[in-house]
Amino acid sequence: MSRSKLSKIENGNAAPSVTDVDCILTAIGVSDEVKAEYMAAAREAATEATAWRLIRRLGYSRKQQQVQALESQTTLLRLFQPSLIPGLLQTPEYIRAVFARRDLTEAQLERTIGARLARQNILYSEGKTFRFIITESVLRWRILPPLMMVGQLDRLISISRLPDVDIRIITLSTPQTDFPGHSFSIKDDRTVTVETVHAETVVTDPRDISLYASKFEGFSGTAVSGGEMRALIEGIRDEILREQETD
Incomplete structure:
Protein backbone atom coordinates (compact mmCIF):
# COMPACT_ATOMS: atom_id res chain seq x y z
CA MET A 1 0.00 0.00 0.00
CA ALA A 46 -17.39 -4.35 1.33
CA THR A 47 -20.85 -4.57 -0.21
CA GLU A 48 -22.75 -1.29 -0.31
CA ALA A 49 -26.23 -0.89 -1.78
CA THR A 50 -27.79 2.45 -2.71
CA ALA A 51 -31.51 2.51 -3.50
CA TRP A 52 -32.47 4.08 -6.82
CA ARG A 53 -34.82 6.46 -5.00
CA LEU A 54 -31.76 7.94 -3.25
CA ILE A 55 -29.90 8.22 -6.55
CA ARG A 56 -32.94 9.99 -7.95
CA ARG A 57 -32.70 12.58 -5.16
CA LEU A 58 -29.02 13.08 -5.99
CA GLY A 59 -29.95 13.55 -9.64
CA TYR A 60 -29.34 11.13 -12.49
CA SER A 61 -27.13 13.64 -14.32
CA ARG A 62 -24.92 14.03 -11.27
CA LYS A 63 -24.80 10.26 -10.91
CA GLN A 64 -23.54 10.04 -14.50
CA GLN A 65 -20.79 12.50 -13.61
CA GLN A 66 -19.77 10.36 -10.63
CA VAL A 67 -19.60 7.27 -12.84
CA GLN A 68 -17.56 9.22 -15.38
CA ALA A 69 -15.02 10.12 -12.68
CA LEU A 70 -14.70 6.46 -11.66
CA GLU A 71 -14.32 5.32 -15.27
CA SER A 72 -11.57 7.89 -15.84
CA GLN A 73 -9.53 6.09 -13.15
CA THR A 74 -10.17 2.65 -14.66
CA THR A 75 -7.78 0.89 -17.03
CA LEU A 76 -9.89 -2.19 -17.78
CA LEU A 77 -13.68 -2.04 -17.79
CA ARG A 78 -15.62 -5.29 -18.22
CA LEU A 79 -19.39 -5.05 -18.52
CA PHE A 80 -22.02 -7.78 -18.87
CA GLN A 81 -25.50 -6.66 -19.87
CA PRO A 82 -28.46 -9.04 -20.46
CA SER A 83 -31.12 -6.31 -20.37
CA LEU A 84 -30.07 -3.10 -22.14
CA ILE A 85 -27.48 -1.68 -24.50
CA PRO A 86 -24.64 -0.57 -22.15
CA GLY A 87 -24.69 3.15 -21.36
CA LEU A 88 -21.32 3.80 -22.99
CA LEU A 89 -22.70 2.45 -26.27
CA GLN A 90 -26.15 4.07 -26.29
CA THR A 91 -27.39 6.60 -28.83
CA PRO A 92 -29.09 9.79 -27.56
CA GLU A 93 -32.47 8.32 -28.54
CA TYR A 94 -31.81 5.12 -26.60
CA ILE A 95 -30.69 7.09 -23.54
CA ARG A 96 -33.88 9.12 -23.70
CA ALA A 97 -35.98 5.94 -23.88
CA VAL A 98 -34.21 4.50 -20.82
CA PHE A 99 -34.60 7.58 -18.63
CA ALA A 100 -38.04 8.58 -19.92
CA ARG A 101 -39.38 5.89 -17.58
CA ARG A 102 -37.93 7.72 -14.56
CA ASP A 103 -40.56 10.51 -14.52
CA LEU A 104 -38.03 13.32 -15.08
CA THR A 105 -38.76 16.83 -16.29
CA GLU A 106 -37.58 17.62 -19.82
CA ALA A 107 -34.73 19.73 -18.39
CA GLN A 108 -33.61 16.89 -16.09
CA LEU A 109 -33.84 14.44 -18.96
CA GLU A 110 -31.72 16.63 -21.24
CA ARG A 111 -29.05 17.05 -18.54
CA THR A 112 -28.96 13.30 -17.96
CA ILE A 113 -28.66 12.54 -21.68
CA GLY A 114 -25.85 15.08 -22.00
CA ALA A 115 -24.00 13.65 -18.99
CA ARG A 116 -24.21 10.09 -20.32
CA LEU A 117 -23.03 11.16 -23.78
CA ALA A 118 -20.09 12.96 -22.14
CA ARG A 119 -19.10 9.68 -20.50
CA GLN A 120 -18.76 8.07 -23.92
CA ASN A 121 -15.72 10.18 -24.81
CA ILE A 122 -13.65 7.81 -22.70
CA LEU A 123 -14.01 5.13 -25.40
CA TYR A 124 -11.49 7.11 -27.45
CA SER A 125 -8.91 7.42 -24.64
CA GLU A 126 -5.52 5.75 -24.96
CA GLY A 127 -4.33 3.23 -22.41
CA LYS A 128 -7.79 1.90 -21.58
CA THR A 129 -9.54 -1.33 -22.56
CA PHE A 130 -13.29 -1.86 -22.76
CA ARG A 131 -14.90 -5.28 -22.94
CA PHE A 132 -18.66 -5.58 -23.38
CA ILE A 133 -20.76 -8.74 -23.42
CA ILE A 134 -24.40 -8.35 -24.48
CA THR A 135 -27.07 -10.99 -24.98
CA GLU A 136 -28.77 -11.20 -28.38
CA SER A 137 -32.16 -10.56 -26.77
CA VAL A 138 -30.97 -7.04 -25.90
CA LEU A 139 -30.56 -6.29 -29.61
CA ARG A 140 -34.11 -7.47 -30.29
CA TRP A 141 -35.77 -5.69 -27.37
CA ARG A 142 -37.72 -2.87 -29.03
CA ILE A 143 -37.67 0.04 -26.62
CA LEU A 144 -37.24 2.39 -29.61
CA PRO A 145 -39.19 2.93 -32.84
CA PRO A 146 -37.76 0.68 -35.59
CA LEU A 147 -35.59 3.20 -37.44
CA MET A 148 -34.14 4.55 -34.18
CA MET A 149 -33.29 0.98 -33.17
CA VAL A 150 -31.52 0.59 -36.52
CA GLY A 151 -29.45 3.65 -35.63
CA GLN A 152 -28.55 2.08 -32.29
CA LEU A 153 -27.46 -1.16 -33.94
CA ASP A 154 -25.36 0.78 -36.46
CA ARG A 155 -23.65 2.56 -33.57
CA LEU A 156 -22.70 -0.77 -32.01
CA ILE A 157 -21.11 -1.85 -35.28
CA SER A 158 -19.22 1.44 -35.55
CA ILE A 159 -17.89 1.42 -31.98
CA SER A 160 -16.86 -2.24 -32.26
CA ARG A 161 -14.17 -1.14 -34.74
CA LEU A 162 -12.38 1.03 -32.17
CA PRO A 163 -8.98 -0.49 -31.29
CA ASP A 164 -9.52 -0.78 -27.52
CA VAL A 165 -13.18 -1.81 -27.57
CA ASP A 166 -14.26 -5.46 -27.64
CA ILE A 167 -17.99 -6.09 -28.05
CA ARG A 168 -19.27 -9.66 -27.86
CA ILE A 169 -22.76 -11.03 -28.29
CA ILE A 170 -24.15 -14.19 -26.70
CA THR A 171 -26.46 -15.63 -29.35
CA LEU A 172 -29.78 -17.20 -28.42
CA SER A 173 -28.78 -20.43 -30.17
CA THR A 174 -25.50 -20.95 -28.30
CA PRO A 175 -25.66 -23.71 -25.64
CA GLN A 176 -24.98 -22.33 -22.14
CA THR A 177 -24.03 -23.75 -18.77
CA ASP A 178 -24.63 -20.51 -16.84
CA PHE A 179 -27.47 -18.03 -16.41
CA PRO A 180 -27.44 -14.26 -17.11
CA GLY A 181 -28.94 -13.15 -13.80
CA HIS A 182 -28.32 -9.41 -13.86
CA SER A 183 -26.00 -6.84 -15.35
CA PHE A 184 -22.66 -6.03 -13.72
CA SER A 185 -19.52 -4.06 -14.47
CA ILE A 186 -16.00 -4.76 -13.21
CA LYS A 187 -13.59 -1.84 -12.91
CA ASP A 188 -10.09 -3.29 -13.07
CA ASP A 189 -10.17 -5.82 -10.22
CA ARG A 190 -11.13 -3.21 -7.63
CA THR A 191 -14.90 -2.95 -7.69
CA VAL A 192 -17.99 -4.57 -9.16
CA THR A 193 -21.19 -2.59 -9.69
CA VAL A 194 -24.43 -4.57 -9.85
CA GLU A 195 -27.75 -3.04 -10.88
CA THR A 196 -30.92 -4.63 -9.51
CA VAL A 197 -34.55 -3.50 -9.66
CA HIS A 198 -34.39 -1.49 -6.44
CA ALA A 199 -30.74 -0.56 -5.96
CA GLU A 200 -27.19 -0.28 -7.20
CA THR A 201 -24.76 -2.47 -5.28
CA VAL A 202 -21.00 -1.91 -5.17
CA VAL A 203 -18.79 -4.88 -4.25
CA THR A 204 -15.15 -4.49 -3.15
CA ASP A 205 -14.31 -7.83 -1.50
CA PRO A 206 -11.68 -9.51 -3.76
CA ARG A 207 -13.28 -12.91 -3.20
CA ASP A 208 -16.61 -11.66 -4.55
CA ILE A 209 -14.99 -9.74 -7.38
CA SER A 210 -13.30 -12.94 -8.54
CA LEU A 211 -16.73 -14.62 -8.82
CA TYR A 212 -17.93 -11.92 -11.20
CA ALA A 213 -14.68 -12.01 -13.17
CA SER A 214 -15.03 -15.77 -13.58
CA LYS A 215 -18.65 -15.41 -14.71
CA PHE A 216 -17.64 -12.73 -17.21
CA GLU A 217 -14.87 -14.86 -18.72
CA GLY A 218 -17.22 -17.83 -18.94
CA PHE A 219 -19.73 -15.83 -20.97
CA SER A 220 -16.95 -14.31 -23.04
CA GLY A 221 -15.89 -17.76 -24.17
CA THR A 222 -19.36 -18.53 -25.55
CA ALA A 223 -19.98 -15.16 -27.25
CA VAL A 224 -19.30 -14.18 -30.85
CA SER A 225 -16.97 -11.28 -31.65
CA GLY A 226 -15.36 -9.44 -34.55
CA GLY A 227 -16.81 -10.06 -37.98
CA GLU A 228 -19.20 -12.74 -36.76
CA MET A 229 -20.59 -10.35 -34.15
CA ARG A 230 -21.02 -7.56 -36.69
CA ALA A 231 -22.74 -9.94 -39.12
CA LEU A 232 -25.21 -10.90 -36.38
CA ILE A 233 -26.05 -7.27 -35.63
CA GLU A 234 -26.35 -6.47 -39.34
CA GLY A 235 -28.76 -9.39 -39.72
CA ILE A 236 -31.01 -8.11 -36.94
CA ARG A 237 -30.84 -4.59 -38.37
CA ASP A 238 -31.82 -5.87 -41.81
CA GLU A 239 -34.76 -7.78 -40.31
CA ILE A 240 -36.07 -4.52 -38.86
CA LEU A 241 -35.63 -2.72 -42.17
CA ARG A 242 -37.48 -5.46 -44.06
CA GLU A 243 -40.35 -5.21 -41.59
CA GLN A 244 -40.56 -1.50 -42.35
CA GLU A 245 -40.73 -2.14 -46.08
CA THR A 246 -43.74 -4.43 -45.67
CA ASP A 247 -45.69 -2.15 -43.31
Whole structure:
Protein backbone atom coordinates (compact mmCIF):
# COMPACT_ATOMS: atom_id res chain seq x y z
CA MET A 1 0.00 0.00 0.00
CA SER A 2 1.35 3.44 -0.92
CA ARG A 3 1.92 6.13 1.70
CA SER A 4 -0.53 8.44 -0.04
CA LYS A 5 -3.30 5.84 0.12
CA LEU A 6 -2.57 5.09 3.77
CA SER A 7 -2.70 8.81 4.52
CA LYS A 8 -6.10 9.13 2.82
CA ILE A 9 -7.44 6.20 4.86
CA GLU A 10 -6.06 7.63 8.12
CA ASN A 11 -7.59 11.04 7.40
CA GLY A 12 -10.95 9.60 6.41
CA ASN A 13 -10.64 10.66 2.77
CA ALA A 14 -10.79 7.10 1.44
CA ALA A 15 -12.44 3.90 2.62
CA PRO A 16 -10.12 0.89 3.01
CA SER A 17 -10.84 -2.18 0.94
CA VAL A 18 -10.81 -5.68 2.43
CA THR A 19 -7.27 -6.11 1.08
CA ASP A 20 -6.21 -2.80 2.67
CA VAL A 21 -7.56 -3.86 6.06
CA ASP A 22 -5.73 -7.19 5.78
CA CYS A 23 -2.45 -5.42 4.94
CA ILE A 24 -2.79 -2.95 7.82
CA LEU A 25 -3.67 -5.60 10.40
CA THR A 26 -0.80 -7.80 9.25
CA ALA A 27 1.63 -4.88 9.39
CA ILE A 28 0.75 -3.93 12.97
CA GLY A 29 0.79 -7.55 14.11
CA VAL A 30 -2.59 -7.97 15.78
CA SER A 31 -3.66 -11.34 17.13
CA ASP A 32 -5.50 -13.82 14.91
CA GLU A 33 -8.66 -13.35 16.97
CA VAL A 34 -8.64 -9.56 16.59
CA LYS A 35 -7.76 -9.85 12.91
CA ALA A 36 -10.66 -12.23 12.27
CA GLU A 37 -13.07 -9.80 13.96
CA TYR A 38 -11.92 -6.80 11.91
CA MET A 39 -11.78 -8.76 8.67
CA ALA A 40 -15.38 -9.92 9.18
CA ALA A 41 -16.45 -6.30 9.66
CA ALA A 42 -14.49 -5.22 6.57
CA ARG A 43 -16.12 -7.90 4.42
CA GLU A 44 -19.56 -6.89 5.66
CA ALA A 45 -18.82 -3.29 4.69
CA ALA A 46 -17.39 -4.35 1.33
CA THR A 47 -20.85 -4.57 -0.21
CA GLU A 48 -22.75 -1.29 -0.31
CA ALA A 49 -26.23 -0.89 -1.78
CA THR A 50 -27.79 2.45 -2.71
CA ALA A 51 -31.51 2.51 -3.50
CA TRP A 52 -32.47 4.08 -6.82
CA ARG A 53 -34.82 6.46 -5.00
CA LEU A 54 -31.76 7.94 -3.25
CA ILE A 55 -29.90 8.22 -6.55
CA ARG A 56 -32.94 9.99 -7.95
CA ARG A 57 -32.70 12.58 -5.16
CA LEU A 58 -29.02 13.08 -5.99
CA GLY A 59 -29.95 13.55 -9.64
CA TYR A 60 -29.34 11.13 -12.49
CA SER A 61 -27.13 13.64 -14.32
CA ARG A 62 -24.92 14.03 -11.27
CA LYS A 63 -24.80 10.26 -10.91
CA GLN A 64 -23.54 10.04 -14.50
CA GLN A 65 -20.79 12.50 -13.61
CA GLN A 66 -19.77 10.36 -10.63
CA VAL A 67 -19.60 7.27 -12.84
CA GLN A 68 -17.56 9.22 -15.38
CA ALA A 69 -15.02 10.12 -12.68
CA LEU A 70 -14.70 6.46 -11.66
CA GLU A 71 -14.32 5.32 -15.27
CA SER A 72 -11.57 7.89 -15.84
CA GLN A 73 -9.53 6.09 -13.15
CA THR A 74 -10.17 2.65 -14.66
CA THR A 75 -7.78 0.89 -17.03
CA LEU A 76 -9.89 -2.19 -17.78
CA LEU A 77 -13.68 -2.04 -17.79
CA ARG A 78 -15.62 -5.29 -18.22
CA LEU A 79 -19.39 -5.05 -18.52
CA PHE A 80 -22.02 -7.78 -18.87
CA GLN A 81 -25.50 -6.66 -19.87
CA PRO A 82 -28.46 -9.04 -20.46
CA SER A 83 -31.12 -6.31 -20.37
CA LEU A 84 -30.07 -3.10 -22.14
CA ILE A 85 -27.48 -1.68 -24.50
CA PRO A 86 -24.64 -0.57 -22.15
CA GLY A 87 -24.69 3.15 -21.36
CA LEU A 88 -21.32 3.80 -22.99
CA LEU A 89 -22.70 2.45 -26.27
CA GLN A 90 -26.15 4.07 -26.29
CA THR A 91 -27.39 6.60 -28.83
CA PRO A 92 -29.09 9.79 -27.56
CA GLU A 93 -32.47 8.32 -28.54
CA TYR A 94 -31.81 5.12 -26.60
CA ILE A 95 -30.69 7.09 -23.54
CA ARG A 96 -33.88 9.12 -23.70
CA ALA A 97 -35.98 5.94 -23.88
CA VAL A 98 -34.21 4.50 -20.82
CA PHE A 99 -34.60 7.58 -18.63
CA ALA A 100 -38.04 8.58 -19.92
CA ARG A 101 -39.38 5.89 -17.58
CA ARG A 102 -37.93 7.72 -14.56
CA ASP A 103 -40.56 10.51 -14.52
CA LEU A 104 -38.03 13.32 -15.08
CA THR A 105 -38.76 16.83 -16.29
CA GLU A 106 -37.58 17.62 -19.82
CA ALA A 107 -34.73 19.73 -18.39
CA GLN A 108 -33.61 16.89 -16.09
CA LEU A 109 -33.84 14.44 -18.96
CA GLU A 110 -31.72 16.63 -21.24
CA ARG A 111 -29.05 17.05 -18.54
CA THR A 112 -28.96 13.30 -17.96
CA ILE A 113 -28.66 12.54 -21.68
CA GLY A 114 -25.85 15.08 -22.00
CA ALA A 115 -24.00 13.65 -18.99
CA ARG A 116 -24.21 10.09 -20.32
CA LEU A 117 -23.03 11.16 -23.78
CA ALA A 118 -20.09 12.96 -22.14
CA ARG A 119 -19.10 9.68 -20.50
CA GLN A 120 -18.76 8.07 -23.92
CA ASN A 121 -15.72 10.18 -24.81
CA ILE A 122 -13.65 7.81 -22.70
CA LEU A 123 -14.01 5.13 -25.40
CA TYR A 124 -11.49 7.11 -27.45
CA SER A 125 -8.91 7.42 -24.64
CA GLU A 126 -5.52 5.75 -24.96
CA GLY A 127 -4.33 3.23 -22.41
CA LYS A 128 -7.79 1.90 -21.58
CA THR A 129 -9.54 -1.33 -22.56
CA PHE A 130 -13.29 -1.86 -22.76
CA ARG A 131 -14.90 -5.28 -22.94
CA PHE A 132 -18.66 -5.58 -23.38
CA ILE A 133 -20.76 -8.74 -23.42
CA ILE A 134 -24.40 -8.35 -24.48
CA THR A 135 -27.07 -10.99 -24.98
CA GLU A 136 -28.77 -11.20 -28.38
CA SER A 137 -32.16 -10.56 -26.77
CA VAL A 138 -30.97 -7.04 -25.90
CA LEU A 139 -30.56 -6.29 -29.61
CA ARG A 140 -34.11 -7.47 -30.29
CA TRP A 141 -35.77 -5.69 -27.37
CA ARG A 142 -37.72 -2.87 -29.03
CA ILE A 143 -37.67 0.04 -26.62
CA LEU A 144 -37.24 2.39 -29.61
CA PRO A 145 -39.19 2.93 -32.84
CA PRO A 146 -37.76 0.68 -35.59
CA LEU A 147 -35.59 3.20 -37.44
CA MET A 148 -34.14 4.55 -34.18
CA MET A 149 -33.29 0.98 -33.17
CA VAL A 150 -31.52 0.59 -36.52
CA GLY A 151 -29.45 3.65 -35.63
CA GLN A 152 -28.55 2.08 -32.29
CA LEU A 153 -27.46 -1.16 -33.94
CA ASP A 154 -25.36 0.78 -36.46
CA ARG A 155 -23.65 2.56 -33.57
CA LEU A 156 -22.70 -0.77 -32.01
CA ILE A 157 -21.11 -1.85 -35.28
CA SER A 158 -19.22 1.44 -35.55
CA ILE A 159 -17.89 1.42 -31.98
CA SER A 160 -16.86 -2.24 -32.26
CA ARG A 161 -14.17 -1.14 -34.74
CA LEU A 162 -12.38 1.03 -32.17
CA PRO A 163 -8.98 -0.49 -31.29
CA ASP A 164 -9.52 -0.78 -27.52
CA VAL A 165 -13.18 -1.81 -27.57
CA ASP A 166 -14.26 -5.46 -27.64
CA ILE A 167 -17.99 -6.09 -28.05
CA ARG A 168 -19.27 -9.66 -27.86
CA ILE A 169 -22.76 -11.03 -28.29
CA ILE A 170 -24.15 -14.19 -26.70
CA THR A 171 -26.46 -15.63 -29.35
CA LEU A 172 -29.78 -17.20 -28.42
CA SER A 173 -28.78 -20.43 -30.17
CA THR A 174 -25.50 -20.95 -28.30
CA PRO A 175 -25.66 -23.71 -25.64
CA GLN A 176 -24.98 -22.33 -22.14
CA THR A 177 -24.03 -23.75 -18.77
CA ASP A 178 -24.63 -20.51 -16.84
CA PHE A 179 -27.47 -18.03 -16.41
CA PRO A 180 -27.44 -14.26 -17.11
CA GLY A 181 -28.94 -13.15 -13.80
CA HIS A 182 -28.32 -9.41 -13.86
CA SER A 183 -26.00 -6.84 -15.35
CA PHE A 184 -22.66 -6.03 -13.72
CA SER A 185 -19.52 -4.06 -14.47
CA ILE A 186 -16.00 -4.76 -13.21
CA LYS A 187 -13.59 -1.84 -12.91
CA ASP A 188 -10.09 -3.29 -13.07
CA ASP A 189 -10.17 -5.82 -10.22
CA ARG A 190 -11.13 -3.21 -7.63
CA THR A 191 -14.90 -2.95 -7.69
CA VAL A 192 -17.99 -4.57 -9.16
CA THR A 193 -21.19 -2.59 -9.69
CA VAL A 194 -24.43 -4.57 -9.85
CA GLU A 195 -27.75 -3.04 -10.88
CA THR A 196 -30.92 -4.63 -9.51
CA VAL A 197 -34.55 -3.50 -9.66
CA HIS A 198 -34.39 -1.49 -6.44
CA ALA A 199 -30.74 -0.56 -5.96
CA GLU A 200 -27.19 -0.28 -7.20
CA THR A 201 -24.76 -2.47 -5.28
CA VAL A 202 -21.00 -1.91 -5.17
CA VAL A 203 -18.79 -4.88 -4.25
CA THR A 204 -15.15 -4.49 -3.15
CA ASP A 205 -14.31 -7.83 -1.50
CA PRO A 206 -11.68 -9.51 -3.76
CA ARG A 207 -13.28 -12.91 -3.20
CA ASP A 208 -16.61 -11.66 -4.55
CA ILE A 209 -14.99 -9.74 -7.38
CA SER A 210 -13.30 -12.94 -8.54
CA LEU A 211 -16.73 -14.62 -8.82
CA TYR A 212 -17.93 -11.92 -11.20
CA ALA A 213 -14.68 -12.01 -13.17
CA SER A 214 -15.03 -15.77 -13.58
CA LYS A 215 -18.65 -15.41 -14.71
CA PHE A 216 -17.64 -12.73 -17.21
CA GLU A 217 -14.87 -14.86 -18.72
CA GLY A 218 -17.22 -17.83 -18.94
CA PHE A 219 -19.73 -15.83 -20.97
CA SER A 220 -16.95 -14.31 -23.04
CA GLY A 221 -15.89 -17.76 -24.17
CA THR A 222 -19.36 -18.53 -25.55
CA ALA A 223 -19.98 -15.16 -27.25
CA VAL A 224 -19.30 -14.18 -30.85
CA SER A 225 -16.97 -11.28 -31.65
CA GLY A 226 -15.36 -9.44 -34.55
CA GLY A 227 -16.81 -10.06 -37.98
CA GLU A 228 -19.20 -12.74 -36.76
CA MET A 229 -20.59 -10.35 -34.15
CA ARG A 230 -21.02 -7.56 -36.69
CA ALA A 231 -22.74 -9.94 -39.12
CA LEU A 232 -25.21 -10.90 -36.38
CA ILE A 233 -26.05 -7.27 -35.63
CA GLU A 234 -26.35 -6.47 -39.34
CA GLY A 235 -28.76 -9.39 -39.72
CA ILE A 236 -31.01 -8.11 -36.94
CA ARG A 237 -30.84 -4.59 -38.37
CA ASP A 238 -31.82 -5.87 -41.81
CA GLU A 239 -34.76 -7.78 -40.31
CA ILE A 240 -36.07 -4.52 -38.86
CA LEU A 241 -35.63 -2.72 -42.17
CA ARG A 242 -37.48 -5.46 -44.06
CA GLU A 243 -40.35 -5.21 -41.59
CA GLN A 244 -40.56 -1.50 -42.35
CA GLU A 245 -40.73 -2.14 -46.08
CA THR A 246 -43.74 -4.43 -45.67
CA ASP A 247 -45.69 -2.15 -43.31
